[in-house]
Each structure stands twice: as C-alpha cells, then as structure tokens.
Amino acid sequence: MTVVRARIRVEGVVQGVGFRPFAHSLAMRLDLGGLVGNDSEGVFVEVEGDAAAVGEFQHALRRDAPPLAVIERVTAEECTPRGDRAFTIVASRAGPARHTLVSPDTATCAACLAELADPDDRRHGHPFLSCTHCGPRFTIVTDVPYDRPATTMAGFPMCAACAAEYSDPADRRFHAQPICCPACGPALRLLDADGGPRDGDPVAGAAALLTSGAVLAVKGLGGFHVAADATCEGAVAALRARKHREDKPFAVMVPDLDAARRLCAVDAAAESVLTSARRPIVLLPRRADAAVAQAVAPGNASLGLVLPYTPLHTLLAAALGRPFVLTSGNVSDEPIAYTDTDAAARLGGIVDATLTHDRPIHTRTDDSVVRLFRGREYPLRRSRGYVPHPLPLPSPAHRPVLACGAELKNTFCLARDRHAFVSHHIGDLENYETYRSFTEGIAHFRRLFDIVPEVVAHDLHPDYLSTKYARELDGVELVGVQHHHAHVASCLADNGVTGPVIGVALDGLGYGTDGTIWGGEFLLADLVGHRRLGHLDPVPMPGGAAAIRQPWRMAAAYLGAAYPEGLPDGLDVARRNSERWAPVAAMARSGLNSPLTSSAGRLFDAASAILGVRDAVNYEGQAAVELEQRADRAHRGSYPARLVGEDPFRVLGSDLVRGVADDVVAGVATGTVAARFHNGLTAAVVAGCRRAREVTGTTTVALSGGVWQNVLLLTSAVDALEAAGFAVLVHSRVPTNDGGISLGQAAIAAATHA
Known part of the structure; x- marks a missing residue:
C-alpha cells in the first residue's frame, strides 16, 4: 500500500451546511486519517492513507457534498505523511482575509419536520429546531468563520443533550450552529x-x-x-x-x-x-x-x-x-x-x-417573490433564501467594487474577483429607516466578506440617495452608470455573457444622458458601453411626479399627441376627470412642469386610464399590473405603431394610444382592447429590434426593466423575437426591475476596470 497525504482547500458555500461532518464520515468510511476545519476562506482538509482512498476522497468531496453546499473550487497538493490514523475536526481558524461564503436561510428539512411532528421526540413541537441541512443562517450570522459565537445564538448555551449531539460526528446536528431544544433554546x-x-x-x-x-x-x-x-x-x-x-x-x-x-x-x-x-x-x-x-x-x-x-x-x-x-x-x-x-x-x-x-435577528430580510416563465423562476424580489449566495461576474472585478443600486426597490452589490454579492431587498430609499438599512447593510456585507471597495458605481441621477451616498465616500473611484445601461448589463451578468446585445430596457423612469427621463429604450450595449439606437417617442409628464400617481394625466398627454385635431367624443377618462382635464392638457402642451419622458411604464399608465382600469394608483406599477390582468390571453389582434426617424429611431406610442381610444369609443370589450395594446407593444419591440439588427448586425436581444415583470408581455415578446430569428436573454437570478440594477452597475464597473 502506498501512503500519501493531501492538503485540500474547499471554497464556496461550505460552512454551516454540514461539510465538516460530511468530510469526517467520508474519511472514516475510507479508513483515512487527517483533519478538517473552517477558516476565513472556507474549509481546509488534510487527509492521509492509501493513495487510491485519498483519490476517492477528493472525488467524493465534490460528488457527494451535503445538499446545501455549493462548491466553487477544490484544490489539492501533496504533502509529507505524518502517520495520522485518526481523523479529527479541529477548531476554526480566523485569518487575515475573509473569503468564505455564507449560506442563505433555508426551509426546514424533512428530517426536522418528522421530529417536529413526533410526540416521542424531545424536540416535538419545538419552534426552533434545525440541523446542518436547514434553518437560519444569513439572518443570524454576525461574523465569519460561521461558528455559534458569531451568530445570534451565542446567548443560548447548549444543554448537555444538545452539546452531545453537537460534538458527535455521526449526528445530523454535529456542529449545527443554531442547535437548540426546548431546554436550552429560544422561547x-x-x-x-x-x-x-x-x-x-x-x-x-x-x-x-x-x-x-x-x-x-x-x-x-x-x-x-x-x-x-x-x-x-x-x-x-x-x-x-x-x-x-x-x-x-x-x-x-x-x-x-x-x-x-x-x-x-x-x-x-x-x-x-x-x-x-x-x-x-x-x-x-x-x-x-x-x-x-x-x-x-x-x-x-x-x-x-x-x-x-x-x-x-x-x-x-x-x-x-x-x-x-x-x-x-x-x-x-x-x-x-x-x-x-x-x-x-x-x-x-x-x-x-x-x-x-427571544432569538435576535441580525439582518432584516424580506421574503423573496418570483413568477414563473417557461417553467423556471423569474424573480421579482431576491431576498430570503437566496441572499447572500454570490452570483458570478462575466468579467472579474480585479479591484473591489461597491455598486449602490437605484432609488426604488434598492439592492446594493459588493464584488471581488468573480463574486458579486447582491444584497437582500432593501426597499425605497426615500424613507429614512430604509436608507439606514441600506447603509448598515453595506457595512455588514463589507465586514462579512472582507471587501473594501476601491471603485464605487452609482446611478447618474444626481438626487438619488444611493448616488449621494456614493459621492460622499472618500478615497474611491466613482463610476456613474446610466440607469438603462445598468438594466441591460444586469441581464447580461444574469446570463453570464458580455455582449454586445440589443438591449430593450422598458421601465418607469430612469435619468437619461440627454436630460430627459428615459424608460423605453433600444440600446446597443455590452459591459463597457452603450449606444441609444431607438426609444419610445417622448411625451410630457404633466405635473411631473403627480403623473406617476395619477395615470389619467399621462392619458391627457398621450391623447393630445394622438389626436392633434381634437379628442373624439365618448372618452370617459376625460369626463371622469373633467374638472382638471383642460388645465392638465394645457400644461402638457406648454411643457410647463411637464418633463419629457420615453417611459414605457407611463405608456401603460395612459392605456390603463383610457380603458377605465385605473385613474390613480396606490402602489408602483398598479395600472400596468391591472391592465395585464384584464387582457384576453386568447386574442391575437394588435394596434400598429410606427417607427420614425433614425439614429435614434422613435416608436410612436401615441399610435397605440389612438388604437386604445378608438376601440373604447366604439365599445370594444376591455379584455380585447388590453390584449391589442399588449400585442401592439410586442410588435413594436420586434420592429425596433429588426431595425437595430439592420444597423448593427447584432442578433441577440436582452430584455430588462420593470415593465418586463409583465409575463404576458414577456411571453409574447420572447416568442415573437425568437420567431424573427433573435436569441433572447431574460432574467432568472436577479429581478428584471430595479432590484437587479446593482448587479448591472457592478458588472459594468468590473469590466471597465478589467
């Protein structure tokens, strides 16, 4: 028998997931000696014995890893045998650099659920039972390495029975940091x-x-x-x-x-x-x-x-x-x-x-929210259960990056090398408590992952609190990123590609490079730059932010563009808002307090109000959400929308609005009108992408922005684009809305400094 010793390093999500007891039981089964432990970079292993068994150990580390482990890299080197016959789990080591990854919180596993329901089990009915395969992680961890003293369970000393399980390599709760029972756990x-x-x-x-x-x-x-x-x-x-x-x-x-x-x-x-x-x-x-x-x-x-x-x-x-x-x-x-x-x-x-x-929560974390698209997850909010698992960057961040995200649905992102740590959902930074959660979250992530940013990416909007935060930091290089370029870059990073693509960014609002408010954009984009190929024809937003809260104002602006000769009789939206209609329409015509916008979200608002679905909203995107709900999925008709001009071309959203208004006056059913509007916008997207392909030769399209939360529109557009010969990229790991902006900013900053 040839005796060898190997020193092995395992990186990834390998702490708090039962990896050390797994390595211990594997070594025992293969009759190997050595040791395993946690440190600031992951798990370290030294294993000694028969050469064939050592080889099998290395293969099995990756092949048979615990269910919650996410192994990113295993490296090994031979070292001098020491004659070890026993295999031990050694104390965790703190190191100068912290490159270990923290597991997200995970749902109660089947084994724990069985104990919860078993009247004869000592943890029967215990609200806090967990094991190495499930339970709280991210929300209770205060530092790394991930050990009990570095969690909010530190204040609950283990009873003798729990301590015995914790110390037994054969037990499912061996080194399960949140271990507890009715005798010693939270109450x-x-x-x-x-x-x-x-x-x-x-x-x-x-x-x-x-x-x-x-x-x-x-x-x-x-x-x-x-x-x-x-x-x-x-x-x-x-x-x-x-x-x-x-x-x-x-x-x-x-x-x-x-x-x-x-x-x-x-x-x-x-x-x-x-x-x-x-x-x-x-x-x-x-x-x-x-x-x-x-x-x-x-x-x-x-x-x-x-x-x-x-x-x-x-x-x-x-x-x-x-x-x-x-x-x-x-x-x-x-x-x-x-x-x-x-x-x-x-x-x-x-x-x-x-x-x-009485178990403290260290990091507040909302529930995650997803829709389904073509049988896979389509995230709307990425938070509990997903964070802080890192996402891979298409281009590595050779200098540490902080991306501050957007103002609404904020997330931030810290990036180093290939890892992008997109935060849990923070929320809308207009609220002071949310802004404090943003700043505290950045400090926690910096400490947890030992990232000191040298490059800080931010939105171009000068009044975003995330932008102001970035500009107040000392000793960093600032990278301003246009909002819709960040959307498209987020979709690229989500799909692990660098571009170039035709990016179709449809959302509510984003600060444009020309001083107007963008939101219906066709971009030629990669991770280092973008060019505006086309956009929705800008219309005024009468009253500015008031037009977001009151979609009927956008109806007045769009109807003014659609009917320069005067509105047709029988439009209820004008009648319902008759007391304010004339001055608001005049405001739009004059441009007074009416910034121009190419926003697709505001186009949806106008259509919704004209159709009588929603004149005023109580939450962001409500008019568009309810318009999607009303559409007849089986109807295939559509309103035509012209493309005019070039470099950049313009899509006349007013054509779609005129189609809606004419059908409303004619008494066409709401479901039919809503379907024709969606189908018309799909046709306009395809026409815009065809025009972009003619100009650039690019055949891949990336869809991003909050409007693409609309799965009816998304399905229709992807089907039509693929039928037209395009490869289509959509989101699957971060939200298409502003919750994904920080990943796009980080990807751009990393690629720019590659």
Missing part, C-alpha cells in the same frame, strides 16, 4: 396588544386569535410579519386599513401543496419552486373558486402563495388549519420591523397581539 411568547404575556400555549393561542378575526404580528426569520385569516373578509379588510395598504395584494401562507392547489393552478414547475429550500412567495393563477377573502388581492387574477419555511410557521399553519395572510410587518413604504422594540413601536397600531421570541 416563544404570545403578547397582548399592551405587550403583556398571554397564558397558555403561544401557538394555540395565536391560532385561536386568528380564527376569531384578530390581526397578529409574527416574528419570522428576517423580521416581523403581520398575519390575518385569509378566509375572513373582515380581518383582511382591517389589516389593509391599519397598514394603509389600499390595493396591493397580500401574500398567503398555506400549510402544504394540497392547500395551494385548492387556491391556485399549481403545475410541476410551481410545485418545485414552492417546495424548494428557498421557499419564495410564488405568484400563481388564482382558481375561480379559491376560498380566500376578496380583500386579499382585490381585482387580481393571481395569488402570492408561500409554504411554511420555519418550524414556527409549520406549527401555526397546522393549528390554524386554513390559509392566512402573511405580509411584511411594516406600514406602507417602511422597512420590515425586525427587533422587538421596533415592532412594538411601529406595529402597535396595526396588530391585536404579537407572537414573538
């Missing part, structure tokens, strides 16, 4: 509206309150949620009124797949995402007979469903026995509450009771 409490404790079992008490119509705060993994019985119209209406959330749909938690199928159409792809370890909220087509209150998602043909992802959620769902609303614990536009003090202060006027516990 659950049910508090009344005044903060006083309520007697009895907290879960049973919470379920009883929900059944009675109460509104309840529930402390989850990344913050507090607010819950109400989803089948009770009065409870959901009370929650909506107290949260000041007039129309935006609520997410609904269901106990299992059978319950999900009773509410929505759940195909194999949806089932896979709903039951994944990430457990996002999944937007699915709503069944006509879905037994939920209308106030859950008023006027919406979809429901956002999520399955329990913690033991506490599992217990509460079982005790309640019906679907329940589970929405972010905040008042509209504020960040989610994540400390008990903050929850008491901000949720006191919303909830009737609070189900809480």
Whole structure:
C-alpha cells in the first residue's frame, strides 16, 4: 500500500451546511486519517492513507457534498505523511482575509419536520429546531468563520443533550450552529396588544386569535410579519386599513401543496419552486373558486402563495388549519420591523397581539417573490433564501467594487474577483429607516466578506440617495452608470455573457444622458458601453411626479399627441376627470412642469386610464399590473405603431394610444382592447429590434426593466423575437426591475476596470 497525504482547500458555500461532518464520515468510511476545519476562506482538509482512498476522497468531496453546499473550487497538493490514523475536526481558524461564503436561510428539512411532528421526540413541537441541512443562517450570522459565537445564538448555551449531539460526528446536528431544544433554546411568547404575556400555549393561542378575526404580528426569520385569516373578509379588510395598504395584494401562507392547489393552478414547475429550500412567495393563477377573502388581492387574477419555511410557521399553519395572510410587518413604504422594540413601536397600531421570541435577528430580510416563465423562476424580489449566495461576474472585478443600486426597490452589490454579492431587498430609499438599512447593510456585507471597495458605481441621477451616498465616500473611484445601461448589463451578468446585445430596457423612469427621463429604450450595449439606437417617442409628464400617481394625466398627454385635431367624443377618462382635464392638457402642451419622458411604464399608465382600469394608483406599477390582468390571453389582434426617424429611431406610442381610444369609443370589450395594446407593444419591440439588427448586425436581444415583470408581455415578446430569428436573454437570478440594477452597475464597473 502506498501512503500519501493531501492538503485540500474547499471554497464556496461550505460552512454551516454540514461539510465538516460530511468530510469526517467520508474519511472514516475510507479508513483515512487527517483533519478538517473552517477558516476565513472556507474549509481546509488534510487527509492521509492509501493513495487510491485519498483519490476517492477528493472525488467524493465534490460528488457527494451535503445538499446545501455549493462548491466553487477544490484544490489539492501533496504533502509529507505524518502517520495520522485518526481523523479529527479541529477548531476554526480566523485569518487575515475573509473569503468564505455564507449560506442563505433555508426551509426546514424533512428530517426536522418528522421530529417536529413526533410526540416521542424531545424536540416535538419545538419552534426552533434545525440541523446542518436547514434553518437560519444569513439572518443570524454576525461574523465569519460561521461558528455559534458569531451568530445570534451565542446567548443560548447548549444543554448537555444538545452539546452531545453537537460534538458527535455521526449526528445530523454535529456542529449545527443554531442547535437548540426546548431546554436550552429560544422561547416563544404570545403578547397582548399592551405587550403583556398571554397564558397558555403561544401557538394555540395565536391560532385561536386568528380564527376569531384578530390581526397578529409574527416574528419570522428576517423580521416581523403581520398575519390575518385569509378566509375572513373582515380581518383582511382591517389589516389593509391599519397598514394603509389600499390595493396591493397580500401574500398567503398555506400549510402544504394540497392547500395551494385548492387556491391556485399549481403545475410541476410551481410545485418545485414552492417546495424548494428557498421557499419564495410564488405568484400563481388564482382558481375561480379559491376560498380566500376578496380583500386579499382585490381585482387580481393571481395569488402570492408561500409554504411554511420555519418550524414556527409549520406549527401555526397546522393549528390554524386554513390559509392566512402573511405580509411584511411594516406600514406602507417602511422597512420590515425586525427587533422587538421596533415592532412594538411601529406595529402597535396595526396588530391585536404579537407572537414573538427571544432569538435576535441580525439582518432584516424580506421574503423573496418570483413568477414563473417557461417553467423556471423569474424573480421579482431576491431576498430570503437566496441572499447572500454570490452570483458570478462575466468579467472579474480585479479591484473591489461597491455598486449602490437605484432609488426604488434598492439592492446594493459588493464584488471581488468573480463574486458579486447582491444584497437582500432593501426597499425605497426615500424613507429614512430604509436608507439606514441600506447603509448598515453595506457595512455588514463589507465586514462579512472582507471587501473594501476601491471603485464605487452609482446611478447618474444626481438626487438619488444611493448616488449621494456614493459621492460622499472618500478615497474611491466613482463610476456613474446610466440607469438603462445598468438594466441591460444586469441581464447580461444574469446570463453570464458580455455582449454586445440589443438591449430593450422598458421601465418607469430612469435619468437619461440627454436630460430627459428615459424608460423605453433600444440600446446597443455590452459591459463597457452603450449606444441609444431607438426609444419610445417622448411625451410630457404633466405635473411631473403627480403623473406617476395619477395615470389619467399621462392619458391627457398621450391623447393630445394622438389626436392633434381634437379628442373624439365618448372618452370617459376625460369626463371622469373633467374638472382638471383642460388645465392638465394645457400644461402638457406648454411643457410647463411637464418633463419629457420615453417611459414605457407611463405608456401603460395612459392605456390603463383610457380603458377605465385605473385613474390613480396606490402602489408602483398598479395600472400596468391591472391592465395585464384584464387582457384576453386568447386574442391575437394588435394596434400598429410606427417607427420614425433614425439614429435614434422613435416608436410612436401615441399610435397605440389612438388604437386604445378608438376601440373604447366604439365599445370594444376591455379584455380585447388590453390584449391589442399588449400585442401592439410586442410588435413594436420586434420592429425596433429588426431595425437595430439592420444597423448593427447584432442578433441577440436582452430584455430588462420593470415593465418586463409583465409575463404576458414577456411571453409574447420572447416568442415573437425568437420567431424573427433573435436569441433572447431574460432574467432568472436577479429581478428584471430595479432590484437587479446593482448587479448591472457592478458588472459594468468590473469590466471597465478589467
């Protein structure tokens, strides 16, 4: 027998996922000696024994890794044998550089769920059970290496039974940092509206309150949620009124797949995402007979469903026995509450009771939200369950990068080498608490991943708080990135390519290089530059920001462009807003307080208002969301839109608006008009891409921007572009909306300095 010793380095998400006990059991099975441990760069292993067994050990490290491990690289070198016969797990080592990766929070695994339900198990009914294969990670970690003292479980000393499991390499909880049981773990409490404790079992008490119509705060993994019985119209209406959330749909938690199928159409792809370890909220087509209150998602043909992802959620769902609303614990536009003090202060006027516990949350993290496109995830919000897993950069960041993201749906991104660490969802920075979460989050990521940025990328808009933050940093090189170039670059990075592509960036608003507000753009773009090939024909936004809140204003502007000879009779949008219509139309004609915009989002607003769907909105994108909901999916007709001029060409959105208005006056059904508008915009996108291909020879199209959250438009456009001979790139790992902007900024900064 030839004895050899190998020194092995494993990099990736390999801490807190059971990798050391896996290596230990593998070495024992192969009769190898040596050691394994964590350090600031990942896992280090030294293994000694028969050469063939050492070779098999190295292959099996990658082939048979634990389910939550994500191995990025394994390197090995031979070293001098020491005669080791035993294989041990050694203490973690702190190092000067921190290159280890932290696992996202993951849903309760099947083994833990079995213990939770077993009356004979010592963790029966324990709301905080977990193991190396599941449970909290990112939301509780305070530092690396990932060990218990560097988590918010540090304040809970293990009892003798848990310590024995923690120290036993053969146990599923060997070195499971959040390990606990009813004797030594966090404690659950049910508090009344005044903060006083309520007697009895907290879960049973919470379920009883929900059944009675109460509104309840529930402390989850990344913050507090607010819950109400989803089948009770009065409870959901009370929650909506107290949260000041007039129309935006609520997410609904269901106990299992059978319950999900009773509410929505759940195909194999949806089932896979709903039951994944990430457990996002999944937007699915709503069944006509879905037994939920209308106030859950008023006027919406979809429901956002999520399955329990913690033991506490599992217990509460079982005790309640019906679907329940589970929405972010905040008042509209504020960040989610994540400390008990903050929850008491901000949720006191919303909830009737609070189900809480004493395990601190270190990083507040909202639920993730996805739609499905062609059987795969299409993210709308990337947060819990996904963050902080890094995304690969197409061009490595040789100098560390901070990308500050956008103003709305903000995320930030820190990048080094090939790794881009896109943050959890931060929110809209206009709110002070959200901005503080932004700055604290950057500081935490910098510490966690040991990245000191030398290059800082930001949006060109001078008034964005993310831009101002970047400009106040000392000793860094600033890179201003045009908003829609960042969108397209985000799609490129999401797909692991560098371009060039024809980028079709459709969104609400973005600061243009010509001083106007962009949002309907055809760009020739790669990671180092872009050229504007075409755009929607600009129209005025009468009243500026007021036109975003009141889509009828955009109807007035677009109708003025569509009917220079005067409006046709019978347009209800003008009648409904008759008191203000004439001065607003005049404002648009004069240009006074009416900045020009090529925004596709504002085009949707105009169509929605003319069709009578939405004159005013209560949340961003509401008019477009409801217009998509109304469209007849089977209708294939469309409105034509002309392309005029060149370098850049212009798409006349006013043609689409005239088509909508003429059909409305003629009494054509709402579903038909909405479908013709969507199909007309698809035809305009294809025509614009054909024109761009003629000019550039480029045959790949990248679709990005918030308007592409519209899966009806996305499906129609991708099908038509592919039929026209284009390769089409869409998002699958970061949102197409402004939540993906920071990745695009980081990719551009990295490529620019490559």
